[in-house]
Amino acid sequence: MKKGKKSVLFITLCLAPAVILYFIFMIIPTVNVFRMSFYKWGGYSNNKLFVGFDNFVILFRDMKFMQSMQNSLLLIALVTIFTFGLSILFAAILTKEKIKGKNFFRVVFYIPNVLSVVVIAAIFSAIYDPNNGMLNSFLSIFRRDSQPVYWLGDQKIVIFSLAAAMVWQAIGYYMVMYMASMASIPESLYECADLEGAGRITQFFHITLPLIWTNIRTTLTFFIISSINMSFLFVKAMTGGGPDGSTEVFLSYMYKQAYTNSSYGYGMAIGVIVFLFSFGLAATVNFITKREPIEF
Amino acid sequence: MAGKKETFSGEKIYKLFIYIALITLAISIIIPVGWVFLASIKQNAEFYGNPWALPQGFYVQNFISAWTKAKMGEYMWTSVLVTALAIFILLIVALPAAYVLARFKFTGKKILSALFMAGLFINVNYIVVPIFLMFVDGDAVLKSVFGTGFLLNNPYILALVYAATALPFTIYLLTGYLITLPTDFEEAAYVDGSGYFRTMTRIILPMAKPSIVTVILFNFLSFWNEYIISMTLLSSANGPKTLPVGLMNLMKAQNAAAQYGQMYAGLVLGMLPTLILYMIVQKKLTQGMTLGGLKG
Numbered sequence: 001m002k003k004g005k006k007s008v009l010f011i012t013l014c015l016a017p018a019v020i021l022y023f024i025f026m027i028i029p030t031v032n033v034f035r036m037s038f039y040k041w042g043g044y045s046n047n048k049l050f051v052g053f054d055n056f057v058i059l060f061r062d063m064k065f066m067q068s069m070q071n072s073l074l075l076i077a078l079v080t081i082f083t084f085g086l087s088i089l090f091a092a093i094l095t096k097e098k099i100k101g102k103n104f105f106r107v108v109f110y111i112p113n114v115l116s117v118v119v120i121a122a123i124f125s126a127i128y129d130p131n132n133g134m135l136n137s138f139l140s141i142f143r144r145d146s147q148p149v150y151w152l153g154d155q156k157i158v159i160f161s162l163a164a165a166m167v168w169q170a171i172g173y174y175m176v177m178y179m180a181s182m183a184s185i186p187e188s189l190y191e192c193a194d195l196e197g198a199g200r201i202t203q204f205f206h207i208t209l210p211l212i213w214t215n216i217r218t219t220l221t222f223f224i225i226s227s228i229n230m231s232f233l234f235v236k237a238m239t240g241g242g243p244d245g246s247t248e249v250f251l252s253y254m255y256k257q258a259y260t261n262s263s264y265g266y267g268m269a270i271g272v273i274v275f276l277f278s279f280g281l282a283a284t285v286n287f288i289t290k291r292e293p294i295e296f
Numbered sequence: 297m298a299g300k301k302e303t304f305s306g307e308k309i310y311k312l313f314i315y316i317a318l319i320t321l322a323i324s325i326i327i328p329v330g331w332v333f334l335a336s337i338k339q340n341a342e343f344y345g346n347p348w349a350l351p352q353g354f355y356v357q358n359f360i361s362a363w364t365k366a367k368m369g370e371y372m373w374t375s376v377l378v379t380a381l382a383i384f385i386l387l388i389v390a391l392p393a394a395y396v397l398a399r400f401k402f403t404g405k406k407i408l409s410a411l412f413m414a415g416l417f418i419n420v421n422y423i424v425v426p427i428f429l430m431f432v433d434g435d436a437v438l439k440s441v442f443g444t445g446f447l448l449n450n451p452y453i454l455a456l457v458y459a460a461t462a463l464p465f466t467i468y469l470l471t472g473y474l475i476t477l478p479t480d481f482e483e484a485a486y487v488d489g490s491g492y493f494r495t496m497t498r499i500i501l502p503m504a505k506p507s508i509v510t511v512i513l514f515n516f517l518s519f520w521n522e523y524i525i526s527m528t529l530l531s532s533a534n535g536p537k538t539l540p541v542g543l544m545n546l547m548k549a550q551n552a553a554a555q556y557g558q559m560y561a562g563l564v565l566g567m568l569p570t571l572i573l574y575m576i577v578q579k580k581l582t583q584g585m586t587l588g589g590l591k592g
Contacts, residue, residue, distance in 0.1 A: 010492040011402050014392035018463055019408070021389060022415065025460035029426035030418050036426070090321070093314055107578055108322045111329065114574045114581075116521035118540040119567045122547055122559070123328045126335070132347045134331060168324065176582045200310075229419050233524065237544060251421050258425040259528060271422050279417075 037269040042262055055269035065270065067245055068253040071159060075231045075249060076281075078163040080223060083170045088216070090171070091178035092208055096190075096200075106179070109172035117169070117230075121237035124165045128152050152239055155246040162247055166227070166234055174219060181215045182208060210294045217289045221282045228278050250274040332567075336560040343556040358561035362546075366555075368562045371542035378451050378526075378538055379519040382458035383512055390463055390511075391504070394470035395496055399479075409471075415464030420525055427457060428528050449535040454526060458519050466511050473507035474500070513573075513581055520570060539566050 037056070040049040059065055090109070094102055112120065127134045128151035136148050151161040185208065193203045209216075232251035235241055241248040241256065248256075251274060258267020335343075336358055338351045363369040396402075397409055431453070435445025447453055481503070485495045501508075523540035530537055537545075543566050546559050574581065 007400065007492065008402075011396050011400055014396040014496075015408070017389045018393035018412075018467065021456070021460040022412065022463050025427060025457055026415055026418055026423065026464070027411075029423035029430065032426040032430075033422055086321075090318070093318070097311075097314060099314070099318070105318050105322055106582070108325055110578070110582060111325055111571070111574065114517055114570045115329075115567055116523065116540045116543075116570070118521075118523055118543050118547075119563055122543065122563050123332055125547070126331065126347075126560075127328055129347075132343060132345075134328065134347055137347050171321070225417070225419075229421050232421055236524065255421075255425070255524075259428070264425065264429065267425060271425075275422060 033268050033271050033275070036265055037272045039265040041265040048265075051265070055266050056273070058266065059269055059273060064245060064248065065253060068248040068250055071247060072228065072231060072249040074159060075163055075166070076224060076227050078160070079166045079170070079227050079231070080220070082163070082167045083174060083223070084216070084220065086167070087171045087174035088178055088209075091175045091182055092204055094175070095179050095182040096208075106176065109175055111172065112169045113173045115169075117233040118237050120165060120169055121234065124161075124168075124238060125152065128161055153243055155243055158239060158243065158247050162231075162234055162238060165238065166230060170223075170230070174223075177219065178212060178215070181212045185211050210291075213289075213291055213294070217286065220289060221286050224282050224285055225278050228274065250277075329567075332560050332563050336557065336564045338557055338560075340555070340557050355557060358557035359565070361555075362558045362561040362565065366542070366546055366558055366562055367537075368539070368542060368546075368565050371537050371539045372565060374451050374536045375520060375539040378455045378458065379516060381452065381455035382462070382519050383515055385456060385459035386462050386466055386515060387508065387511070389459065390466040390470060391501070391508070392496065393463075394467045395474055395500055397467065398471045398474035399482075412464050412467050416468060418464070420461045424525050424528050427525075431529065449530050449532045451530070451536050451538075454529050454538075457525060457529065458522065461525070462515050462518070466515070469511060470504065470507055474504060477503050509580065513577060516573065517570060 038050060038052060040051045040054065041047070090105075093099070094105060099105070115123075130136060130148040130150050130153065133151070135151065139149070149157070152158050189207050189211075190203060193207060198206070228250055231249045232255070235247050235249050235252045236255070239247045241252050250270070254267050254270040254274065256267075257263045257270060261267070331347075334351055337354045337356075338358075339353075339355045342349065342352060397405065397412075428448075431447035434447045438445040438447070477500075481499050482495055485499050490498070521540060523538070523544065526538040527541045527544070530541065543559075543562055546555075546562050549555065549559075
């Protein structure tokens, strides 16, 4: 390729807009998150006071933050286990078995992924409504005592209701992804296993799962980071953290402190901790799930 | 012979079980989404009885009052504007950058690529408050100079922020695709005396079409459905709002004023565009997913 002043100019012109936008709206705000976490800064006044690690010290004594951490961890664990279990299972069924309407199921399962979380929240409040909700009226067929279940109002239940909505949203996306990687496993492997008398379950655990393991690992790492974000979106739209903080999660607490409460410095300290925590968690999961890669 | 008969019936039970599982999941998606469509044409009084009752008629008034009284028409227009503009800016900025990163050799290329890659891990939920604060400061400066600020409560600026935050993923996806294209056509064009810019727009752009379609699809869904940034940056009560934020306000108002029909009509308006798009392009979307690798 030609070199010279012209190419330098072209390269600069092509890159400049992207780099400028990226710096202004992503790099600088990210740096600011870390910088602001060292300041005591509240309200619209410009009184910034450097306090070092004070915000972090307060944070670890903040019972509300601890509660949000518990809720987040429970949600991440529940949603990850059920989403991955179910999406891998359904992907295996739809790729391996002769199913009528295979394409229909694939198309339908993916629908929740194209809906806004706000729309999903509204759909689930119609499902969970204690008096005229779909779920309670369905359950009343089996339950004779007609005491309504408060799916979003009962502190013991609400987090599971939230998890169910999140799993409902995520299954289709991951299922389609695993279907693609399962489809690339050569059929001959299964034929061999059939001849040697291996059953479905053996085949699944000894052929399918090991061969798509690399894919599962990558998606798992991404999923954990993204479930911290998704739980915020769902909480914000569905419960607002209530009742009484029982669904407050990492980022919803950060947003509450930093935006609603205008304690910017403290809110950003929460952001820093959550950011580091999510990377730590992802790295741990990545390490635990490490296996010798198997090729076919 | 008895053994064979047993496995045969076992096979049948297994198939039955699979179909029950598949149909249960499909129903759990189709019924609630369909329910919202039916609810959107019900009159308010119908919401106090059995939730499974079919609508008594087509109550168009819900859509009219959602469109005008609840300002859904206005919000929809804002959403269309923001989404279209954001995608336009994104493509104009990301395509040249991705092309240069994929094809040219220059100093600092590795650092720049790594920097954009790092952006894949920065989630907007962490940096939305710093962006907001940056705009508050910016507006204060603008006010003192021009007498009025335009950074907050401005859909055009929101579109710019959307485009900027989508840059890392888009550049990652486009670069990955452009690198796989053969260089023969470009070299031929250079030999014929075509300049860099002309080569990019006339030769590369048409060849990159599949990846551009993927970029548009994914970003359409994410911009149309986004509500955290939109809620934060368009926060003025009477100012412009995007559809998801308008829907969220409607949901909250619904708790107080019990305007069910109007809310479900608004919901239908919010999800119809994405559902229609999905039905048209569902094959491309699920294929593009594996082409693009992971979505955060």
